[in-house]
Amino acid sequence: MKLESFSGTAGLRFDSDLKSFDKLISFYLNAPQRVAATGKKVIAKGPLSPVDFIYAANAVAYDIATNESMVQSVFNGRTDLRPEAAAAGMSPDFSPWSLAMLGATLTGKALLPVDAYSTASSNLDDQITKSFQVMAQAGSSPLHFWEIPFYNPEAETFALTYLKKELQQLFDWLALYTGNKVTEGDLRRSIHLGNLLRQDMAEINTYLAMPKVPIAALEYYLVQMMMGDYAQDPEGLHTHYRNLIDELRIRAGKEETAPGISSSPVRVYLMGDESQELCIFNSIENYGGVMVGCDFRLPLYYDVIDEAKSPLDSLAQWIWRMPCNMPSAKRVRSELDLISKQRPDAVMISSVVGSRYISGAERMFRDVIKEELGVPVLSIETTFPNENAEKVDYQIQAFLETIG
Amino acid sequence: MVPEPQDSVIRRLENRLSEEPQRIAEAKKNGAKVIGYFCPYVPEEIILAAGMIPIRLAFGGELEPATAGEEFLKSYSCPYARCCLGYKLEGKNEYFNMLDAICVAQTCENMKRVSEYYEKYLGIPVFSIGMPHTHEASRSRPQALEYFKKELELFRQRLGDFAGKPIKGSAIRNSIKLSNSIREKLRLLFEYPREPSSPIEWRDAIRITQAGFVLEHNDYLSELDNLTQELEKKPPSGVKDNRVRLMITGSVLAVGDHKILDIVNESGGNIVADAVCTGSMFARKNVTIFGIMGNPIDALAERYLYNIPCPCMTDLDKRLSRIAKIARDYNVSGIIYYNLKYCDSWRAEFPIIKNYLNDKLKVPSLLLESEYSSSDVGVIKTKAEAFIEMLRGV
Ligand code: SF4
Ligand code: SF4
Numbered sequence: 001m002k003l004e005s006f007s008g009t010a011g012l013r014f015d016s017d018l019k020s021f022d023k024l025i026s027f028y029l030n031a032p033q034r035v036a037a038t039g040k041k042v043i044a045k046g047p048l049s050p051v052d053f054i055y056a057a058n059a060v061a062y063d064i065a066t067n068e069s070m071v072q073s074v075f076n077g078r079t080d081l082r083p084e085a086a087a088a089g090m091s092p093d094f095s096p097w098s099l100a101m102l103g104a105t106l107t108g109k110a111l112l113p114v115d116a117y118s119t120a121s122s123n124l125d126d127q128i129t130k131s132f133q134v135m136a137q138a139g140s141s142p143l144h145f146w147e148i149p150f151y152n153p154e155a156e157t158f159a160l161t162y163l164k165k166e167l168q169q170l171f172d173w174l175a176l177y178t179g180n181k182v183t184e185g186d187l188r189r190s191i192h193l194g195n196l197l198r199q200d201m202a203e204i205n206t207y208l209a210m211p212k213v214p215i216a217a218l219e220y221y222l223v224q225m226m227m228g229d230y231a232q233d234p235e236g237l238h239t240h241y242r243n244l245i246d247e248l249r250i251r252a253g254k255e256e257t258a259p260g261i262s263s264s265p266v267r268v269y270l271m272g273d274e275s276q277e278l279c280i281f282n283s284i285e286n287y288g289g290v291m292v293g294c295d296f297r298l299p300l301y302y303d304v305i306d307e308a309k310s311p312l313d314s315l316a317q318w319i320w321r322m323p324c325n326m327p328s329a330k331r332v333r334s335e336l337d338l339i340s341k342q343r344p345d346a347v348m349i350s351s352v353v354g355s356r357y358i359s360g361a362e363r364m365f366r367d368v369i370k371e372e373l374g375v376p377v378l379s380i381e382t383t384f385p386n387e388n389a390e391k392v393d394y395q396i397q398a399f400l401e402t403i404g
Numbered sequence: 405m406v407p408e409p410q411d412s413v414i415r416r417l418e419n420r421l422s423e424e425p426q427r428i429a430e431a432k433k434n435g436a437k438v439i440g441y442f443c444p445y446v447p448e449e450i451i452l453a454a455g456m457i458p459i460r461l462a463f464g465g466e467l468e469p470a471t472a473g474e475e476f477l478k479s480y481s482c483p484y485a486r487c488c489l490g491y492k493l494e495g496k497n498e499y500f501n502m503l504d505a506i507c508v509a510q511t512c513e514n515m516k517r518v519s520e521y522y523e524k525y526l527g528i529p530v531f532s533i534g535m536p537h538t539h540e541a542s543r544s545r546p547q548a549l550e551y552f553k554k555e556l557e558l559f560r561q562r563l564g565d566f567a568g569k570p571i572k573g574s575a576i577r578n579s580i581k582l583s584n585s586i587r588e589k590l591r592l593l594f595e596y597p598r599e600p601s602s603p604i605e606w607r608d609a610i611r612i613t614q615a616g617f618v619l620e621h622n623d624y625l626s627e628l629d630n631l632t633q634e635l636e637k638k639p640p641s642g643v644k645d646n647r648v649r650l651m652i653t654g655s656v657l658a659v660g661d662h663k664i665l666d667i668v669n670e671s672g673g674n675i676v677a678d679a680v681c682t683g684s685m686f687a688r689k690n691v692t693i694f695g696i697m698g699n700p701i702d703a704l705a706e707r708y709l710y711n712i713p714c715p716c717m718t719d720l721d722k723r724l725s726r727i728a729k730i731a732r733d734y735n736v737s738g739i740i741y742y743n744l745k746y747c748d749s750w751r752a753e754f755p756i757i758k759n760y761l762n763d764k765l766k767v768p769s770l771l772l773e774s775e776y777s778s779s780d781v782g783v784i785k786t787k788a789e790a791f792i793e794m795l796r797g798v
Contacts, residue, residue, distance in 0.1 A: 088755070089754065090755075091751045094748065127752070129718065150535070155555065158550075329520060351478070356517075362478070
């Protein structure tokens with residue numbers, strides 16, 4: 001399956017020479033068949049909620065908001081899931097990610113049948129938590145929320161105690177619904193696999209940090225997106241990531257850049273809300289830029305989980321320090337080193353209309369980046385695919401031309 | 405016939421309210437500190453025990469501060485949250501101008517952002533309290549309560565540092581007694597409209613409750629004492645009230661946010677009960693006797709964590725049963741579900757709550773979504789009138 005053949009991606013520039021990416025996308029799109037063949041239980045989770053323990057319970061994690069939206073709304077160009085969500089009583093003011101997920105689920109059109117819902121509550125997006133409640137009710141499906149306590153270093157000891165108890169209860173719940181107890185050994189193995197993927201992503205990022213970037217923005221974005229749930233198969237995803245890294249290494253060895261990237265591009269780091277407007281990735285390159293990093297999924301791979309300690313302790317510490325669990329100013333500061341490593345000339349902050357998560361913090365992000373990195377910042381706002389593509393394209397053009 | 409509002413008491417309270425900024429200014433000159441808070445998960449008993457002045461910053465309903473708040477929050481953020489920033493930015497609200505610090509319970513996403521902007525841009529200290537969102541009425545998650553106790557203990561220490569002296573347990577116990585007495589009196593007020601010929605309207609009860617967000621607590625308690633005595637003496641009106649009995653629930657009904665209440669009134673509705681965080685929910689549930697006899701922080705944590713399950717908390721079952729119980733107890737014919745635009749947590753639950761109340765009680769619900777502007781008055785009025793007519797069986 002090639003992305004170019006979908007109606008929603010028509011007109012986008014893909015890197016057709018990057019064969020490993022084509023295979024990765026086919027693997028991604030084949031999820032319903034792959035998962036059905038495993039016979040495993042499918043646990044829906046929110047976009048930034050960690051997944052290692054779901055795989056440790058021998059179940060499959062499904063980032064339902066991202067995947068239903070990406071395949072149904074974006075690739076297939078079916079924005080009509082919005083009225084379907086509204087007809088089911090949801091607010092049209094929600095973000096396009098929530099509405100596509102709700103529209104698909106509440107009308108029985110979801111790509112992957114979900115057995116149970118479980119996601120982290122607290123700092124990871126109210127709309128997702130509430131939507132999970134609504135979808136679980138509608139389908140009479142099991143539902144379990146678990147808490148990531150507020151990030152405050154003064155509270156570390158008791159916050160971690162709390163988080164570990166929450167995780168223990170989550171494991172018990174997973175055992176109940178999957179029939180598989182999460183043992184320490186399972187958790188260790190699963191964390192190890194997750195770490196391999198985190199290392200893969202870190203390695204791919206080193207290619208973005210190079211003067212000649214061998215992967216284009218759109219491909220990188222889609223590669224990173226799959227970290228949301230490890231594409232339902234961490235081992236399979238690792239294999240595909242390795243193949244991609246091999247191909248990038250060859251390109252980098254020849255000092256080749258991905259198609260569409262100019263010879264001395266403006267280096268752009270993208271952060272904020274994940275956008276459904278895929279043309280922005282092409283626009284960066286069309287106007288003389290290159291994407292050198294993107295933090296949409298960074299909270300899932302900013303660091304590896306310590307494998308030397310007890311897996312529960314390591315997991316809890318890692319989760320509590322996920323950048324997305326931090327107050328906004330701390331979150332940006334915690335990312336500064338990672339951003340600097342990519343040597344950006346400019347930063348773009350993406351907000352999605354209807355999402356309150358990043359968009360609420362956009363002003364904070366903008367100011368901290370300007371203060372700390374001293375680079376120009378462009379804020380963009382997108383909604384459903386093609387709804388304000390022209391305006392954003394123009395903004396990106398004007399921004400890059402000013403810098404360039 | 406509509407019962408007379410408790411004119412004398414309300415007038416006295418309003419006089420006091422107009423004098424309150426002056427009183428607070430005097431207290432500040434004498435070294436008192438003013439601590440603002442938004443969501444009522446912050447135990448004001450701890451603030452009182454520190455010798456400070458707690459003010460619940462539940463102001464809203466005005467377009468200008470909501471627009472001013474867009475300096476930080478997007479226009480597609482809840483207008484109340486925007487006001488929480490906008491009042492401070494505009495400098496026109498005396499209470500916001502007098503703040504020495506704010507304390508923010510980490511509830512919904514908008515509130516979290518409000519606390520972050522205060523911290524970075526608005527030049528006053530912010531005490532954040534971590535809130536468990538996944539606690540359950542069945543107490544199947546004792547770790548949530550344990551965590552919250554520790555958060556409150558940390559708050560006590562930090563506020564003590566800010567005050568320059570530790571906050572004593574005995575002082576907290578005294579303030580628990582005071583706040584419990586206030587809550588008891590307020591609960592009595594909200595009891596009256598259960599009866600068809602109540603000597604006080606729910607709308608007066610909520611105004612009186614909201615006056616307490618800023619008034620000095622001992623004075624406020626004396627006024628509540630006077631009021632309850634007056635009400636006890638007042639005979640039932642005995643006049644048949646033909647208005648349709650309604651309950652209101654949903655997003656925060658801010659001090660100054662009259663639009664929906666006025667429209668419902670004008671349309672022949674009579675709100676007699678509520679489940680809103682600035683109404684009867686504020687006064688629900690006392691701190692137990694253990695707060696006075698035992699460890700006050702433990703008792704405060706119990707009271708504040710398990711009091712108001714607003715929808716940023718995951719305990720939907722408790723919320724449903726609470727709303728249904730109030731609707732049943734107050735014998736209402738319909739529910740006004742007030743949703744501030746972009747308040748996702750409340751909005752998402754509307755279909756569930758509506759179906760539940762319909763199935764269990766055969767009580768219909770009307771969703772009224774609004775912002776702090778007058779542009780939607782016509783639409784809301786049409787909806788409210790049609791709903792109330794439907795309930796009347798017209
Ligand atoms: S409903 Fe809850 S979260 Fe919302 S404003 Fe009121 S107390 Fe805060
Ligand atoms: S709960 Fe709703 S009304 Fe209250 S601050 Fe949050 S978004 Fe606004």
